[in-house]
Amino acid sequence: MINRVIALAVLAISLAGCVAQQYWIKPGVGMQQTATDLYACRQTGVNAGYVYSAMEMEQPCMVSKGYALSSSPPALP
Numbered sequence: 001m002i003n004r005v006i007a008l009a010v011l012a013i014s015l016a017g018c019v020a021q022q023y024w025i026k027p028g029v030g031m032q033q034t035a036t037d038l039y040a041c042r043q044t045g046v047n048a049g050y051v052y053s054a055m056e057m058e059q060p061c062m063v064s065k066g067y068a069l070s071s072s073p074p075a076l077p
Contacts, residue, residue: 024067
């Protein structure tokens with residue numbers, strides 16, 4: 001029984017590391033402006049007592065600003 005619990009814990013930890021990092025990218029926009037835009041989008045996260053998850057509030061806002069999600073980090077200037 002203990003071995004099964006340990007195996008499940010190891011599996012859960014290893015799967016958590018498999019989630020790909022995602023980045024907001026927009027051609028011609030640097031990381032500082034992206035961070036500013038993301039911060040502004042995150043400030044809209046409370047509405048009528050409901051707290052939205054990060055993706056629920058970030059995605060529509062960032063897409064409206066011209067950003068797209070990418071699994072590749074943005075290129076450094």
